Structures are given as C-alpha cells and as structure tokens.
Amino acid sequence: MADKQAVIVLAGEAGQGIQSIESMLVGILKKDGFNVFATKEYMSRVRGGVNSTEIIISENPVRAFREKIDLFIPLNQNSIERLKGRISGETAILGDSTQVKHEKLINVPFQRIASEFGNVIFSNTVAVGSICGILGVNEEILYSHVKSKFTAKGDEIADKNLKAASSGYAIGRELKNNGIIKISVKKNSSIEGHLLLSGTDAIALGALSGGCDACFAYPMTPGSGVFTAMASMEHKAAIAVEQAEDEICAMNMALGASYAGASSMVSTSGGGFALMVEGLSLAGMIETPVVVHLAQRPGPATGLPTRSQQGDLNLAVYSGHGFFPRAIYAPGTVKEGFELAALAFETADKFQSPVFVLSDQYFVDSYYNMPISEFHEIKYEKHIIETKPGYKRYQLTRDGISPRGVPGFGSGFVCADSDEHDEEGRITEDLDGVRNSMVEKRMKKAALIKEAALEPVITGAKDYSRLIVSWGSNFNAIEEALSIVNDPKTAFVHFPQVYPLPKSTAEILAQAKEIIDIEQNETGQFADLIKLETGIDIKKRVLKYNGMPFSVEEIVKVLK
Amino acid sequence: MEKIFDRTGENAWCPGCGNIGLRNIMLSAMSELGLKQEEVVFVSGIGQAAKAPQYYNGSFFNGLHGRALPAAAGIKAANPNLKVIVESGDGDMYGEGGNHFLHAIRRNPDITVIAHNNMVYGLTKGQASPTSQEGMVTPIQVDGVFEEPLNPVALAIAMDAPFVARGSVGEMEKTKEIIKQAVMHRGFSLVDVFQACVSFNKINTHKWFREHTYIMEGHDPHDRQAALKKAMETGNMPLGILYMKEDRAVFEDKLAPYEKSKQPLYARHREFETVKKILAEKA
Numbered sequence: 001m002a003d004k005q006a007v008i009v010l011a012g013e014a015g016q017g018i019q020s021i022e023s024m025l026v027g028i029l030k031k032d033g034f035n036v037f038a039t040k041e042y043m044s045r046v047r048g049g050v051n052s053t054e055i056i057i058s059e060n061p062v063r064a065f066r067e068k069i070d071l072f073i074p075l076n077q078n079s080i081e082r083l084k085g086r087i088s089g090e091t092a093i094l095g096d097s098t099q100v101k102h103e104k105l106i107n108v109p110f111q112r113i114a115s116e117f118g119n120v121i122f123s124n125t126v127a128v129g130s131i132c133g134i135l136g137v138n139e140e141i142l143y144s145h146v147k148s149k150f151t152a153k154g155d156e157i158a159d160k161n162l163k164a165a166s167s168g169y170a171i172g173r174e175l176k177n178n179g180i181i182k183i184s185v186k187k188n189s190s191i192e193g194h195l196l197l198s199g200t201d202a203i204a205l206g207a208l209s210g211g212c213d214a215c216f217a218y219p220m221t222p223g224s225g226v227f228t229a230m231a232s233m234e235h236k237a238a239i240a241v242e243q244a245e246d247e248i249c250a251m252n253m254a255l256g257a258s259y260a261g262a263s264s265m266v267s268t269s270g271g272g273f274a275l276m277v278e279g280l281s282l283a284g285m286i287e288t289p290v291v292v293h294l295a296q297r298p299g300p301a302t303g304l305p306t307r308s309q310q311g312d313l314n315l316a317v318y319s320g321h322g323f324f325p326r327a328i329y330a331p332g333t334v335k336e337g338f339e340l341a342a343l344a345f346e347t348a349d350k351f352q353s354p355v356f357v358l359s360d361q362y363f364v365d366s367y368y369n370m371p372i373s374e375f376h377e378i379k380y381e382k383h384i385i386e387t388k389p390g391y392k393r394y395q396l397t398r399d400g401i402s403p404r405g406v407p408g409f410g411s412g413f414v415c416a417d418s419d420e421h422d423e424e425g426r427i428t429e430d431l432d433g434v435r436n437s438m439v440e441k442r443m444k445k446a447a448l449i450k451e452a453a454l455e456p457v458i459t460g461a462k463d464y465s466r467l468i469v470s471w472g473s474n475f476n477a478i479e480e481a482l483s484i485v486n487d488p489k490t491a492f493v494h495f496p497q498v499y500p501l502p503k504s505t506a507e508i509l510a511q512a513k514e515i516i517d518i519e520q521n522e523t524g525q526f527a528d529l530i531k532l533e534t535g536i537d538i539k540k541r542v543l544k545y546n547g548m549p550f551s552v553e554e555i556v557k558v559l560k
Numbered sequence: 561m562e563k564i565f566d567r568t569g570e571n572a573w574c575p576g577c578g579n580i581g582l583r584n585i586m587l588s589a590m591s592e593l594g595l596k597q598e599e600v601v602f603v604s605g606i607g608q609a610a611k612a613p614q615y616y617n618g619s620f621f622n623g624l625h626g627r628a629l630p631a632a633a634g635i636k637a638a639n640p641n642l643k644v645i646v647e648s649g650d651g652d653m654y655g656e657g658g659n660h661f662l663h664a665i666r667r668n669p670d671i672t673v674i675a676h677n678n679m680v681y682g683l684t685k686g687q688a689s690p691t692s693q694e695g696m697v698t699p700i701q702v703d704g705v706f707e708e709p710l711n712p713v714a715l716a717i718a719m720d721a722p723f724v725a726r727g728s729v730g731e732m733e734k735t736k737e738i739i740k741q742a743v744m745h746r747g748f749s750l751v752d753v754f755q756a757c758v759s760f761n762k763i764n765t766h767k768w769f770r771e772h773t774y775i776m777e778g779h780d781p782h783d784r785q786a787a788l789k790k791a792m793e794t795g796n797m798p799l800g801i802l803y804m805k806e807d808r809a810v811f812e813d814k815l816a817p818y819e820k821s822k823q824p825l826y827a828r829h830r831e832f833e834t835v836k837k838i839l840a841e842k843a
Contacts, residue, residue: 195842209835213817213825214637234816237834240637240825241816245663249630252623256634259621260601260642261826264634282624372839377832384826406826407601407619407635408642417614417622418606427614427622 005058006183007066008131011083012075015047017124021073022053024128028145030196030369032137033187035061039366041548044221044305050082057135059186063333063368064476067551070183071134073127074100092181094130096123106180113167122164129165133172134181142169191369198367199359199473202334203293204229206341207265211349211380212291214240214262216250218272221305222361223295226267247272251279251290258288259416261384261406263345267293270312271302277319280354284324284442286416287394287402289348289355292316293341296360298547307547308362310472310520316356317499317529323439325446328356328499329454331363332475335374336496342378347452349383351445352404358498360520362549363473387412392423396437400444446500454497456508464491467512468559469538471495471526474518474550481555490559498526506534516558517541520550563587564597565616572611578678578755578766579609581729586612586647586674589739600643603632605657608683609649609676626656629664629673633811636669639824640812644671645743651681654690654710661712665719665748669811672742672749675712678757679764686760696763712752714791717784717803723749724787724803729756730770731799738801747808754799776800 008025012018022038030036034057043049054069056062067086072093074080077100080087087093097107108130114123125146132142146165150158175181197205204226207215215230217223227241234241240262244250247268254264266276273294283290294316298309316328327347331337341357348355387405391412395402402423407414415425420435422428428435460468460482466489470478475494482492493508495501509515509530517527517538524541531537542558544550566587573579590600602613606625613620623631628646635644653661653675664671680698681687687700690710697704716724723745727735735753742749754773756766776798779790787803812818817825 193843195839197842201842205835205839208830208838209832211830213828213830214634216634233838235819236838237830238817238819238828242633242637242667242811244630245659248627249660249663252627252630253634253637255623256603256621256631257638257825258634259631260635260638261824262634262638263825264638278624279627282627286621286623372836372843375836375839377835382826406639408598408639408824409826411598413597413617414601414619415622416620418624419622425620427611 003183003185004060005056005062006070006135006185007068008055008057008071008073009052009069009083009086010073010075011050011052011079013048013078014043014045014051016075018051018053018075021124021128022055024145024149025131026055026196028128028132028137028142029055029057029135030191030194031145032141033189033191034185035059035188035191035369036196037063037366037368039065039362042306050078052079052083057185059188061368062480064480065362065549065551067553071131071181073131076100092183094181106175108171114164117160117163122160125161125164126168129168130172133169134176134183135185136176139169194369194371196367196369197334198365199331199334199337199363200225200229200365201367202331202337203341203357203359203364204233206338207291207345208233208237209338209378210342210345211263211382212265212345213238214254214257214264215267216242216244216253216264217267218244218247218250220269220272222297222364223267223269223272223293225364226293226295247275248279251276252282254290255279255283255286255288258290259286259406261382261409263289263349263382265291265293267295269295269297270299270315273312273315273319281320281322281324282418283354284320284322284326285418287352288416289352291344291348291355291357293357293359295364296358298545304547306361308360308473308520308549309545309547310360311525311545313358313498313521313525313529316358324442325351325353325449326355326499327353327449327497328358329496330358330472330498331496332472332494334368334370337363338375339378340496342380346378346380347449349381351449352401353445353449358472360473384409386410387414393425394421394423394438394441396423396441399448400441401448450500453500453502455502455504457494457496458491458508460491461488462491464489464511465513466490467509467515468492468518469509469515469527469530470518471498474520477550477552477555478518480552481559484552484556485559487559499529501530501533505530506536509534509536515540518550518555518558520544561591563591565590565618567615567617571615573608574759576758578729578757579612579676581732582674582676582753582755583612583615585729585732585736585739589736589743593740593743595643599641600645601635603628603635603644603646605648605652607649607652609647610652612647626652627660628652629657629660632671633664633667633669636671636812637815639826640818640822641824643743646671646673648675649682650675650677650679650691651689654712658690662719665716665721667811668722668748668808670746673751674739675750675752676755677712677752678755678761680757680761682757682760693763711791712750713802714788716750717788717791720805720808721750721803722747722805722808723801724791725751725801726754726797726799727751728754728769728773728799730754730766731775734775734799741801745804747810773797773799
C-alpha cells in the first residue's frame with residue numbers, strides 16, 4: 001500500500017553540501033510529480049555543527065514540519081546523535097558506513113563510489129541518485145536535472161556527476177526492489193508546472209505586487225532572505241536597493257524615500273528592528289508609509305540567531321515612543337505571505353502609517369509547490385496627489401487622512417517634521433489647539449485601521465465547542481493536525497492580522513466552551529493581546545520556545 | 561536679488577546667533593544659483609541648527625537627531641531630480657550621526673551638507689560637542705573636555721569625499737561662494753561652517769573664529785595630500801575649498817530604477833505582468 005507521505009531528512013555539518021543536495025532533490029521530486037515541502041533548521045555557523053533539512057513528499061499537499069522521519073540520510077555521526085529523538089523503528093537510515101555508525105544503517109558507500117569518478121566531491125550526487133532510486137523517480141528527470149545543474153562547470157564535471165547519479169540510482173533502486181527500504185508515495189500529475197515558493201519568495205514577490213520600489217536593510221538572519229530576494233529582482237522590477245550601515249540608517253532611508261514618493265520596505269529581525277524603533281516612531285509622526293518585514297527569531301539579545309520563534313509580537317505592537325497607528329499582518333501560508341505583503345503597501349499608503357509583515361525563521365525558510373493560478377493581481381495605488389501653492393501636508397480632515405503630496409510633484413511645499421507640527425508641517429508648541437488636533441488626527445487613523453482589520457480565518461467544525469487560536473506560521477501544522485484528528489466539535493481560528501484585532505474577535509471566541517491558544521513564545525503574547533482587546537482570558541496555552549517550529553504530531557497530541 | 565526661500569516670522573535662535581548669519585548666507589547663495597522652490601528639499605536632524613529648514617520657504621524633511629543623512633539619501637533614491645540640502649549642527653552630524661556621516665561619504669549621494677559647527681551643544685544647553693576643543697568646561701565636562709576634537713574636514717578628505725570645504729559665518733562673501741560651488745558639485749559635498757554660539761560657548765566666539773581662521777590662497781583643491789595637510793592645520797585654520805574630486809560614482813546613479821530613466825518613483829507604476837514573469841521563473 002502506498003504511504004500518504006514520506007519524510008526525508010538530510011543532516012550533516014555546515015559546508016558538507018546539505019543545501020545543494022536539498023535543492024537538487026526538491027527540484028527533481030517536484031518535476032517528477034510529487035508534492036514537496038521542505039524546511040531547514042541550521043546552526044549559526046559557516047562550518048561544522050549539525051544542520052538538517054526535511055523534505056516531505058506526498059500525493060496531496062503536505063505543508064508542515066513533521067517530527068517522525070521515514071528516510072534519514074546522516075552525513076556525519078553527530079547528525080545521528082543530534083536527531084536520535086526523531087528516529088523510530090520505522091526509520092530507514094541510509095549512509096556511508098565509513099562516516100556514520102548505527103545498528104540500523106543501510107550502507108551506501110557514497111564516498112567510495114564518488115572516488116571512482118575521481119573525487120569525493122561527487123558523493124552528494126551519489127546520494128541524490130540513490131534517494132531518487134529509492135523513491136522510484138523517473139531516471140530521465142534525474143539526469144536532465146543533474147546535467148543542467150553541472151553543465152556550466154564544464155562537460156567533464158557534468159559527465160562525472162551524471163555517472164555518480166546513475167551509480168547512486170542503481171543502488172537505490174535495488175534497495176527498493178529488494179524491499180530493504182519500503183517507501184512508496186504516489187505521484188500526482190496535477191502538480192505539473194507548479195511553482196516552488198518559500199515564505200521569503202512570497203513576501204518579496206508580494207511586496208513587488210504591492211508596488212514596493214525601494215528596499216533598505218542591514219543583513220540579519222532570518223530577515224535577510226527577503227532583502228536578498230529584492231536585490232535579485234532589482235533590475236527586472238526597477239527597485240532601489242541599498243545595504244545600509246545599520247538598521248537605523250535603513251529605516252531612516254526608507255522614510256526619506258517614502259517621503260519623496262517611494263513605496264519603501266525594510267526587512268530585519270528582532271535586534272535589528274530594535275534599532276529601527278526610533279525611526280518607526282518618526283514614521284508615525286510624519287505620517288509616512290513604510291512596510292517593515294520583521295522575521296522573528298528567539299531572543300533576548302542575539303538569542304538563537306538561526307531559529308524560529310513568535311516572540312516579537314509585543315515588540316511590534318508596542319514599539320515606538322508616543323502613540324501612532326499601525327497594522328500588523330502575520331501570514332500563515334505562502335499564498336497569504338504574498339497577499340499580505342502586497343496589502344501591507346496598500347494599507348501603509350492609504351493610512352500613511354507603518355505596516356508590519358511579521359514572519360519568522362520557519363516561515364521564511366520553508367517552501368512548497370503550488371500553482372501560479374493561486375496568485376492574483378493585487379491592485380495598488382500610491383495615493384499621491386499633485387500639490388498646489390498653499391498645500392498643507394497635515395491638513396485636518398474629517399477622517400484624519402490628509403492628501404499626501406511629495407516634493408517635486410506640484411508647486412506646494414511638502415514639509416515633514418518629527419516635532420509636533422501644524423497642518424503645514426512646521427514645528428509648533430500650540431498645546432490646546434494644534435497638539436490636540438494632531439493627536440486626535442492620529443487616533444482617527446488608528447480607528448480607521450481597526451475598522452479595516454482583516455477577518456480571522458476559521459476552519460474545522462462550524463458548530464464548534466472547542467476552538468484553537470493561533471497566528472502566523474503555525475497555520476499549516478494546525479490545519480494538518482486538525483484534519484488528522486477530525487474532531488466534529490473543534491475549529492481553528494487563524495488571525496492573518498494580529499493588530500489591531502478585528503471587531504469580530506470576541507464573538508468568535510465567545511462561541512467556544514474551550515479555547516486553546518497555540519503560540520511559539522514563552523508567555524502567550526497573542527493570548528495576552530486578545531485579553532487586553534476583548535477581556536477574554538485564554539487560560540489553556542500551548543507554548544513552545546526551544547527555537548523549533550511546532551510539528552504536526554505535537555499539535556495532534558494537543559487535539560486528542 | 562529676490563531671496564525666494566526667505567520666510568519671515570519668528571525663529572528659535574538667540575539674537576546674534578551664528579545660525580542667523582548662516583541663514584542669510586544660504587538665502588543669498590540659493591537665489592544667486594537660481595534654485596527653484598519646487599526642486600529643493602531641505603533635510604535636517606534635531607538641534608538648534610537643524611531648525612534651519614523650518615525657516616525657509618520650501619519643502620523639508622526635519623527628521624530625527626543624527627539621522628538627516630540616511631533620510632537625504634533616501635530622498636535621492638526616490639527622486640534623483642531633487643536638489644537635497646542638509647543643514648545640521650556638529651552634534652547632530654558628527655556625534656549622533658557620526659556613523660551615517662562616514663557611510664554617506666562612501667555612498668556618495670548627490671547632496672550638500674552644511675554643518676553648522678559652533679563646537680558646543682546649544683539646544684540641550686551647553687554640553688561638549690564632538691568638535692569642542694580640549695579644556696572647555698561645561699556643566700557635564702566639569703573638569704574640561706579631555707577628548708580629542710573630531711576634525712570633520714580631515715575625516716572627509718581621508719574618506720575621499722568629492723567636495724570638502726570650510727566656511728565661517730564671519731566671512732560671508734567667501735562662505736557664500738563656497739556654498740554655491742558645493743551645491744553645484746555632483747556628489748556628497750561637505751561645507752563645515754564655523755559659527756558662534758552666543759549663549760553657551762564663551763570660548764569660540766565670533767571674535768575667536770575671526771582670529772583663528774584665514775582664507776586660503778593658491779591652494780590646489782585637487783591635490784589630496786595638500787588638502788589633508790591644510791585640513792590638519794590647527795591654531796590658525798584655513799577657510800575655503802580644501803578638496804575636490806569629479807569622478808566618484810554617485811549613489812542614485814547606481815540604483816536599478818535609474819539605469820534607463822531618471823523618472824522619480826512616485827510617477828511609476830509596476831504592472832502585474834512583471835511580477836507574474838518573475839513568479840513563473842519559480843516553476
């Protein structure tokens with residue numbers, strides 16, 4: 001009987017080539033008709049340690065991290081030690097016995113075979129070939145992929161890699177045919193032509209779709225991926241990209257650019273964002289749109305630089321001195337990442353306020369296949385007017401939104417001041433008059449943003465008595481767990497917008513007799529926010545804070 | 561000549577403040593250059609000098625303390641056609657904004673920086689600034705400043721800033737000419753302008769600056785070694801254009817949107833087709 005899915009895990013030292021095996025393998029498996037999901041966990045180092053990549057293949061889409069391993073390929077002994085908790089009686093362990101020892105090891109001499117072609121460097125290709133053999137991948141797809149990957153390095157290298165792949169494939173096929181490794185996952189022809197997109201891709205492409213034309217950042221894991229993606233598209237999509245000297249510069253540069261009419265984004269992580277906070281408050285004061293992609297990782301301080309956490313919700317909600325409006329989106333899926341990143345620009349421009357896209361390491365580093373038809377145009381406009389003499393940048397209006405002019409477009413002056421300012425944008429100390437009006441103007445905008453808050457997404461039982469509450473990247477794991485448990489009384493509510501919360505929140509929660517909050521931080525920051533906004537105190541909180549994402553199995557345990 | 565940027569009304573400066581003299585110099589320089597109001601953006605941080613844009617008839621971005629330069633570069637990134645003039649004090653530019661100062665010179669956007677250098681903090685009432693001279697006693701530096709003062713012009717020349725000059729409010733005509741050249745020079749131009757703080761600096765007064773500066777003659781600003789030597793002179797300090805360089809790459813020229821056109825970003829719209837094409841590459 002065919003399995004629903006197979007979890008393949010590759011592990012080895014940083015620099016051993018895990019990533020190149022992963023990228024080859026995922027491309028081949030998708031091309032061959034498997035639904036694929038891949039995620040990685042890695043150490044903050046360039047060499048050594050243990051990094052691992054999980055690849056799940058399935059007939060129907062599977063899009064969340066799983067604990068249990070079906071096929072484990074450790075490239076060094078430390079990998080076995082570090083991941084031993086995930087090895088079960090059913091796990092097949094494939095490896096080179098000169099590198100790894102385990103009582104259940106199925107020996108494939110990757111290195112010796114590679115040496116036959118002149119260099120142990122080909123051993124990763126041997127591994128790819130053998131995994132393809134085990135999974136019954138179409139041989140031609142394997143070879144064409146290997147060929148296209150190595151052709152640029154010359155015919156000789158390409159040829160040796162092909163031979164290495166072929167030797168590996170033969171061994172894998174034998175292991176399958178002899179019944180030594182029994183993994184059988186059905187392919188699905190409907191995925192032909194699907195895209196492979198990560199959370200990083202989704203946010204970057206969503207930003208493009210929302211009109212982003214300027215991106216400034218200082219490199220920081222895991223926020224740098226989006227910055228790198230923007231840079232990689234700068235010529236194709238005409239984006240102003242600059243690596244700033246620090247996050248303080250990045251934020252202020254983004255605000256200068258937005259002031260002059262760009263749709264700017266910064267991409268960062270906890271500590272980097274902490275440096276941007278002064279500038280965030282400036283954005284609030286000068287009512288200048290900016291989109292902040294904040295990819296969370298465990299803190300405090302440097303914390304676990306390459307790991308995942310949902311620990312910066314409070315930081316995003318409360319950052320900045322003084323009161324000013326903001327919106328915070330937290331995508332749960334790749335598709336939602338694309339849509340929310342695009343919407344972030346529209347919201348920022350419309351309300352002339354900072355808007356967050358709050359992701360995390362697990363979200364940005366995970367990817368899976370989906371059809372291009374899932375991505376639709378999201379109309380945007382910059383909401384910019386041509387100014388006339390006498391233009392007032394902060395004109396008091398009924399709804400608090402002043403027509404936004406930019407310098408150089410029209411004959412008016414566009415004045416932005418970080419001091420409290422009058423309608424024209426010039427410094428004032430008129431306390432009872434102008435100050436009060438400007439505070440009220442900013443509060444009106446906050447009310448409008450709340451009015452426009454996105455509705456929560458509810459799945460599972462309509463007539464629920466038990467409700468799972470969560471946000472951000474936990475979405476897929478909870479969805480899959482829910483469909484495994486299939487409890488007729490349980491529903492799951494996911495909040496794509498975590499701040500301000502939509503007005504329907506209290507009503508949705510009130511229907512449940514039992515509420516379980518699931519989040520990846522040590523206190524339940526989102527549950528606290530819900531309590532603050534609705535008065536509903538969610539007592540049962542399932543919290544995880546070791547830096548790893550929730551697995552489907554963990555959520556299943558919670559639901560049972 | 562009509563000073564179109566002149567804005568009448570009260571300001572927050574003390575009578576006799578060097579900022580007032582520098583404002584007059586700026587107004588003359590800008591009208592002699594024929595700058596148009598709608599093509600100029602004044603940028604500043606926070607401080608007494610940083611209030612300067614508030615007193616012009618024009619667009620401005622009066623941002624955060626120390627952060628004028630990132631904002632100025634951002635403005636050029638969004639619209640390279642704008643003339644961007646930064647005015648800020650020595651604490652704003654060289655203290656809080658020191659790191660940005662270094663990297664803005666490396667980045668080299670086409671902006672002009674007018675640094676009001678009075679060697680003291682004014683708005684916060686009399687603490688030492690990065691350019692305060694050794695021995696100056698303040699409410700904080702009660703035993704006198706012991707730190708080595710920052711030499712902004714020498715630093716800028718060492719970093720190969722394409723235009724480095726020093727002016728003084730006491731030398732109105734000369735300083736006006738320097739500022740005009742700085743504004744017209746393509747790339748990052750720095751004019752450090754000596755001026756007195758009449759309330760909090762009792763050492764470096766108008767008189768002191770007159771007695772400790774001289775106008776350079778016969779100096780070749782294209783000679784970097786000579787420029788650096790001049791910039792390092794203490795005691796009697798040279799005024800004039802210390803250093804010039806014409807061929808440095810300019811930040812906004814190198815940004816992808818301006819490869820083919822100088823059209824500002826506000827006037828552009830990205831078609832979904834562009835996004836779709838990139839999406840399709842992910843297959």
